[in-house]
Amino acid sequence: MPQAPLLRVEDLQVSYNTPTGLVQAVSGVSFELGREKLGIVGESGSGKSQTGRAILGLTAPGGRVRARRLEFDDVDLLRADARSMRRIRGGCISMIMQDPKYSLNPVMTIGAQIEEAFLVHRKTSTSEARRRTLDMLSAVKIRAPERVYKAYPHEVSGGMGQRVMIAMMMIPEPDIIIADEPTSALDVTVQLQVLAVLDDMLSEHRMGLIFISHDLNLVASFCDRILVMYGGKVVEECAAAELEQARHPYTRGLLNCLPSLDGEQGELPVLRRDPAWLTAAEGAQ
Amino acid sequence: MIDIRALDVVFGHGSKLHHAVCDFSMRIERGQSYGLVGESGSGKTTVLRALAGLLDRIARVSGEMTAARESLSGSRRSREFRRRVQMVFQDPYGSLHPRHTVDTILSEPARVHRLDRIEDRVVQALEEVGLDASFRFRYPHQISGGQRQRISVARALITEPEIVLLDEPTSALDVSVQAEVLNLLMRLKRDHGLTYVLVSHNLAVVAHMCEALSVMQNGSVVETMDVQQLRNHAPSMPYTRQLLTASLGYNRAAIDAFEEFS
Amino acid sequence: MTLAVNLRGWLLADIPRSKSQARCQRFYIGWLEFQRNPVAMIGLVIILGLIAAAALAPWITSSNGLEPDLVNRLQAPSAEHWFGTDQLGRDIFDRIIWGSRITLYIVGLVTIIVVPIGLVIGVIAGYLGGLVDSVLMRLTDIFLAFPRLILAMAFVAVLGPGLENAVLAIALTTWSPFARIARAEALTIRNSEFILAAQVQGVSTVGILTRHVTPLCASSVIVRLTLDMAGIILTAAGLGFLGLGAQPPTPEWGAMISLGRQYLIDQWWVPTVPGIAILVVSLGFNLLGDGLRDVFDPKSGG
Numbered sequence: 043m044p045q046a047p048l049l050r051v052e053d054l055q056v057s058y059n060t061p062t063g064l065v066q067a068v069s070g071v072s073f074e075l076g077r078e079k080l081g082i083v084g085e086s087g088s089g090k091s092q093t094g095r096a097i098l099g100l101t102a103p104g105g106r107v108r109a110r111r112l113e114f115d116d117v118d119l120l121r122a123d124a125r126s127m128r129r130i131r132g133g134c135i136s137m138i139m140q141d142p143k144y145s146l147n148p149v150m151t152i153g154a155q156i157e158e159a160f161l162v163h164r165k166t167s168t169s170e171a172r173r174r175t176l177d178m179l180s181a182v183k184i185r186a187p188e189r190v191y192k193a194y195p196h197e198v199s200g201g202m203g204q205r206v207m208i209a210m211m212m213i214p215e216p217d218i219i220i221a222d223e224p225t226s227a228l229d230v231t232v233q234l235q236v237l238a239v240l241d242d243m244l245s246e247h248r249m250g251l252i253f254i255s256h257d258l259n260l261v262a263s264f265c266d267r268i269l270v271m272y273g274g275k276v277v278e279e280c281a282a283a284e285l286e287q288a289r290h291p292y293t294r295g296l297l298n299c300l301p302s303l304d305g306e307q308g309e310l311p312v313l314r315r316d317p318a319w320l321t322a323a324e325g326a327q
Numbered sequence: 328m329i330d331i332r333a334l335d336v337v338f339g340h341g342s343k344l345h346h347a348v349c350d351f352s353m354r355i356e357r358g359q360s361y362g363l364v365g366e367s368g369s370g371k372t373t374v375l376r377a378l379a380g381l382l383d384r385i386a387r388v389s390g391e392m393t394a395a396r397e398s399l400s401g402s403r404r405s406r407e408f409r410r411r412v413q414m415v416f417q418d419p420y421g422s423l424h425p426r427h428t429v430d431t432i433l434s435e436p437a438r439v440h441r442l443d444r445i446e447d448r449v450v451q452a453l454e455e456v457g458l459d460a461s462f463r464f465r466y467p468h469q470i471s472g473g474q475r476q477r478i479s480v481a482r483a484l485i486t487e488p489e490i491v492l493l494d495e496p497t498s499a500l501d502v503s504v505q506a507e508v509l510n511l512l513m514r515l516k517r518d519h520g521l522t523y524v525l526v527s528h529n530l531a532v533v534a535h536m537c538e539a540l541s542v543m544q545n546g547s548v549v550e551t552m553d554v555q556q557l558r559n560h561a562p563s564m565p566y567t568r569q570l571l572t573a574s575l576g577y578n579r580a581a582i583d584a585f586e587e588f589s
Numbered sequence: 590m591t592l593a594v595n596l597r598g599w600l601l602a603d604i605p606r607s608k609s610q611a612r613c614q615r616f617y618i619g620w621l622e623f624q625r626n627p628v629a630m631i632g633l634v635i636i637l638g639l640i641a642a643a644a645l646a647p648w649i650t651s652s653n654g655l656e657p658d659l660v661n662r663l664q665a666p667s668a669e670h671w672f673g674t675d676q677l678g679r680d681i682f683d684r685i686i687w688g689s690r691i692t693l694y695i696v697g698l699v700t701i702i703v704v705p706i707g708l709v710i711g712v713i714a715g716y717l718g719g720l721v722d723s724v725l726m727r728l729t730d731i732f733l734a735f736p737r738l739i740l741a742m743a744f745v746a747v748l749g750p751g752l753e754n755a756v757l758a759i760a761l762t763t764w765s766p767f768a769r770i771a772r773a774e775a776l777t778i779r780n781s782e783f784i785l786a787a788q789v790q791g792v793s794t795v796g797i798l799t800r801h802v803t804p805l806c807a808s809s810v811i812v813r814l815t816l817d818m819a820g821i822i823l824t825a826a827g828l829g830f831l832g833l834g835a836q837p838p839t840p841e842w843g844a845m846i847s848l849g850r851q852y853l854i855d856q857w858w859v860p861t862v863p864g865i866a867i868l869v870v871s872l873g874f875n876l877l878g879d880g881l882r883d884v885f886d887p888k889s890g891g
Contacts, residue, residue, distance in 0.1 A: 085501040086472075229366035229528065230573040231585055238582040256501065263576030299506035301535035303574070304558045309510050310535070313503035381785050384719065409791030422782035426804050428611045435800075436790040464605035466615065482786070 047074035048217050048250050049097070049135075052111035056092045056274075058104055067092040067105070069274040075218065079244065079251045081265035081282065083258055085296075089274040090254045094220045097252075098137055099127055115217070133163040136211035138221040142203030146195035153191035156210045163214035178209040182239045201232035205239055212243055218250045226255070237264055258285070258296055270296075273320045292319055328490060328522045329355040329378070334390035336373050336382065336546075347373045347386070349546040357489075360516065360523040362533035362540030362554075364570070370546035371526045375492050378524070379414055380404040395489055410440050413483035417495035419475035423467040429453075429478055430463045436485045452481040455518075456511060473504035480511065484519070493525045497532060509535060530574045534558055542567045544588060619884045629880020635873025642689040654684040654840045663856045673858040675849060677838075681862050684840035688863070691841045692870060695756050695825045696818060702760035703767055708810055710764075711771025712802050716779045716794075726772065732765040737820075738827055745833040752841065755834035759824050763817065767810050774806040808885035815878030819871030826867050842867050 056068040068089040073080070084090040096107045099119065112119045114130060122130065139145040147155055156178060157171045164171075172191075179187035182205040195203060204224060211219060221240070225233035241264070244251055255261050261268055262285045270278040270293045278290040288294055295313035336348040348370040355361045363371040377388050383402035392399040395411040404412075413436075416422035423432055433452055437445045450460055456477040467475055476496065483491050496512070497505040509532065516523060527533050533540050534557050541551045542564070550564040562568050566588045572581050601618075605611040623629055642649070658678035666673040672681035714725040732740070737759075744758035778784060779802065787797050826843025828834035835841030837848065842863040849859035 085503060231366070231569060234573050234577060234582050235585060237577055238579060241579060258502070259576045263578065296502060299503050301506070301509060301531045303531045303534045303571075304560070309513070310506040312507055312510065376785075379789055381788055404791075406791055409789065412789075414786070414789040416782040416786060418782055422786050424783045424787075424801055428605075428608060430608060430611075435787070435792065439791050439793075439796070461604040464608055464611040466611065479786070482790070486790075 047076045048115060049075040050111055050113045051075075051093075051097065052109060054093060054096060054109040054112060055107070056089070056096050056101060057106050058102075059106075060104075066274055068096065071269075071271070071274075071276050073269055073276070073279070075250045075252060077217075077248045077250050078267060079241075079253060079265040081253045081255065081261035081268045082271060083255060083261050083268060083296075084271035085256060087273075088271040090271050091222050092274075093271070094137070094222050094252060094254050097220060098131055098135055100137070129163075132159065132211075132216065133214050134216050135218045135220065136214070136216040138204075138207050138211050138219060138224045140223040141227050142195065142200065142207050145207060146203060148195055150194075151191070152193055152195060152198070152206050156206070156213055159210045160213045174213060175209075178213050179206075181243065182206070182209045182212075183235075184209075199232075200228050201236055204228065204236050208236070208240055208243065212247070215247060216249065218252065219244070220252045220254070222254045223256070224253075225260075226257070233260075259300070275320065277319060290319075291316065328357040328359070328394065329353070329361075329524065330391075330393040331374070331378065332391040334374065334377060334388070334392065336370070336377050336386050336388050338386045347546050348377065351390070351543075351546070351548060353541055353548075353551075355522060355524065357522055358516075358520055359539065360525060360537040362537035363524065363526045363543060364528065364530060364533050364540055365543035366528060366570075368545070369543040371543050372494055373546075374543075375414070375494055375524060375526050379412065379492055380408075406440070410486045411488050412490045412492065413486065413488040414492040414494065415476075415479050415483050415496045418499055419472045419479065420467075420499075422479050423475055425467055428464050428466055429470075432467075432478060433482055433485055436482060440486050442486070448485055452484050455484060455515065456481045457507075471504075473500055473507060476500060476504075476508050477511065480508070480515070484515065487519070488521070490522045490524070493523055495527055496525070498527065498529065505532075512536070530557065530571060542570065623880050623884045626880045626883060628876050629883070632873045632876025632878075632880060635869060636877055639689050639693065639870055639873065642686050643693045646686050646690060650680075650683040650686050652680055652683050654679055654687040655838050663852065663859070665856070666858055672862045673856070675845070675859050676852065679838075681845075681858065684845060685842070685862060685866050688840040688842050688845065688866070689870075691752065691835060691839065692822060692825075694752075695759070696821065698756045699760050699763060699821050700814060702757075703764045704807075704810060704814060706760075706764040707767025708771050708803060708806060711768040711773075711810075712775045712798055712806055714768070715772035715775025715806075716798055716802055718776075718779075722772075725768070729765045729768045732762065733769070735762065737762045738824055741824060741828060742831070742833060745828060750833045750836060752835040752839065755825060755828045758828070759821055762824075763821060766817070767813060770813055771806040771810055774809055775802050778802050778805050812878055812882045812885055815874055815881055818874035818878070822867060822871050822874070 051074070052072045054068055054071040055066070058065045058067060071089070071093055082090045082093060092101070095101050097112065097119065101107050107120065109120060114134060117126065117130065119130070146152070153172070153175055156175045157168070160171045160174055176187045176191060179190055184190050184202065184205055190198060190202070190206070198206065225236050228236060253261060253265055262282050265282045268280055268282050268285060269276045270290065272292050278288055278293045280288060285297070288297065298311040299313050301310060331351060331353045334348055334351040338345040338347055351370070351374055353361065363374060365371045376382050378392060378394060380399070380402040382388055388401060395408055397405060397408050430449060433449045434445050437448050442448060449463065453460060453462060458474060458477055462470065462474065493512070497508050500508060512523070513536065515521060523536070525533060525536055534554055538554050539552065540554065540557065542549045544566055550562060550567050552562060556562060560571060562571060565586070569585060572578070599610065600614055602610070605614055656679070658674070660678060661674050662676055662678040664670050664674040670680050670682065672685065674680055675684070710725050710729065714722040740762045741755070741758040744761055745754050748754040748757065784797060784801060787801050825834060826846070829841045829843025830847040832847065835844050837844065845863040846860045849863070852859040
């Protein structure tokens with residue numbers, strides 16, 4: 043990477059106290075993020091979402107986050123007070139969630155919500171905020187920004203809702219976006235169109251992206267670098283283009299068990315989980 | 328085995344009228360696996376539900392349907408049809424009753440159809456889907472998503488059906504579990520000579536499972552083709568070609584060429 | 590000791606071996622959940638205390654609470670008469686204990702009448718929808734529109750005063766909210782995939798209603814009933830207070846307050862003690878209902 047990384051994560055641990063005992067959701071995840079697209083892939087329960095949430099301090103109550111290092115731009119995110127954390131959330135690091143239906147306030151117009159996101163972090167007049175909001179809506183390729191500005195979340199489609207989310211997260215011009223399965227609820231073509239919008243905005247503003255997804259192919263084609271997580275650990279880290287040459291048996295297993303479009307109708311190879319993956323040291327660097 | 332002609336499904340009245348399926352036809356031979364592909368709102372699931380007679384009181388269904396040697400009208404289905412045609416649903420968390428044990432879930436269809444040796448059938452069905460007898464008295468919330476979907480498949484097998492309707496059976500599962508369930512479905516089809524109708528948005532799953540498919544959009548069939556045509560990446564309609572491109576992964580240049588179809 | 594350990598192991602085994610074990614496990618896990626809530630446990634203890642008082646009444650009381658003893662009238666609380674005596678010299682403690690039977694009788698009878706009516710009407714209306722729903726729900730609305738006590742008074746006026754008629758009147762005025770709750774539950778349940786699955790299996794409408802929909806609606810109805818029990822007891826007491834419920838000399842708590850109210854200034858214990866009894870039991874049902882709601886929460890799956 044040419045410059046110093048924006049985000050440093052070293053030995054991140056997230057654990058939950060449950061009636062049946064301590065559950066380790068993330069154990070010892072380390073990575074650095076520059077102005078690049080980093081994909082975190084894994085199956086359900088791999089700890090990929092917990093990793094994203096822990097960075098923003100959004101771990102659910104009852105969860106405990108520890109790390110040797112969790113720094114954004116030299117600010118220690120674990121020891122930051124509530125005020126600086128609020129400034130960082132949204133202002134410096136934003137998060138795009140899976141379903142716009144649940145992350146937008148149903149009783150506020152879309153325009154008002156984006157404006158609010160802007161005004162929290164920038165002290166300007168409301169007319170300026172309105173102008174910026176409309177600019178942002180056209181930047182995410184919404185054809186009739188004026189109409190969408192006045193609309194309520196339930197009046198727009200899923201793809202449109204996710205564009206609105208992107209606009210809302212982008213407007214304070216953060217340095218890092220964490221996107222947790224941002225397009226999993228959308229149809230394939232809409233999904234790609236939304237990602238294209240995100241991609242264009244990222245390269246225009248030179249932001250870093252953490253893209254959390256279960257879809258190996260999508261991450262491989264969209265991101266620059268990939269972390270593969272299994273059981274709360276990173277088992278493999280590689281450049282997206284080199285995913286086909288992945289070495290870890292888990293990554294290989296995931297790649298192989300996908301049905302292929304051009305394949306013959308045979309048995310799909312089944313992933314055989316090896317308990318040693320959980321105890322083994324960090325995957326090949 | 329299944330013959331549908333000019334199926335129309337209309338939901339609602341007046342200004343809320345929604346023509347979900349419009350002039351849909353399809354013909355499936357015994358032992359075939361047939362795919363219905365489309366994006367959300369394309370009407371693919373509605374076709375399946377119309378065939379299974381699940382749209383009673385919700386929608387108006389018209390057209391000619393024949394399945395399992397019975398001519399079907401409206402939403403009433405004979406007991407024999409219910410035995411011969413079974414269905415597996417998308418959501419492994421929603422399709423099993425939360426307060427019923429696996430045993431209750433599996434023995435209910437056997438009791439409804441007054442089959443004999445219910446206990447043997449339950450154990451055998453569990454075995455067929457690769458679960459041992461220890462699952463028999465568990466509740467759905469005590470088992471994983473993949474295991475639940477196996478239970479749904481086992482429930483569909485209890486009555487020894489001829490046709491199984493699969494509504495996105497693996498889209499809620501992790502890919503490694505998806506592979507296991509797809510293998511299971513393929514094996515059961517071979518062993519029991521089943522006929523499948525598979526609804527999915529995933530072209531790769533359909534290419535893997537089916538011999539022929541119809542691509543649907545806004546309630547109508549856009550294109551019907553042989554699976555070889557799909558595997559050769561040679562669909563003839565632009566909408567299908569776009570779907571195919573999209574399912575191959577992210578490609579910035581290709582996305583700008585996407586068109587709106589309606 | 591080993592038996593207890595074995596039993597616990599059986600109740601918490603990962604792999605239940607029979608239908609009854611699975612069912613017992615579900616109850617036991619629910620019980621463990623319930624136990625962790627101290628407030629709910631207080632509620633349970635109060636209700637168990639009420640039941641114990643009712644069951645053991647002949648042994649823990651010295652009189653049947655009905656015979657007047659005019660020599661000892663209006664005695665203050667003492668070692669001999671813990672809660673004092675009333676205007677006819679009857680021991681108030683004994684009357685409270687015997688009165689717990691009447692309270693339980695009211696609670697039990699109302700439950701037996703209200704739960705089936707509410708469930709049947711609500712589940713049918715919610716699941717079938719359409720015209721059936723409209724007719725049943727308008728009927729429910731009619732009952733819902735009247736203030737409970739006033740309607741109960743009207744019923745008692747027609748049926749004649751007395752404990753049975755009071756209970757009947759309360760039941761007739763209480764079922765409507767339960768029908769509403771059951772309907773709301775049935776409305777969400779009827780769209781779930783497991784109901785579609787049951788239809789595909791060929792399960793009849795009656796089978797779906799009884800085996801699939803009702804068990805899921807029942808838990809929220811029971812929770813709401815426990816929470817409402819306080820209101821039912823108060824209504825019964827209110828009817829008793831107005832002289833429309835249990836008739837003297839029955840030791841019904843509301844009637845006891847009514848008869849004792851003229852002594853409130855000088856012999857405060859006469860109306861106060863039954864008042865506290867009503868308060869404690871109502872509170873007990875409320876706390877219990879709160880705890881049950883947490884256990885029955887469908888999200889916990891139990």
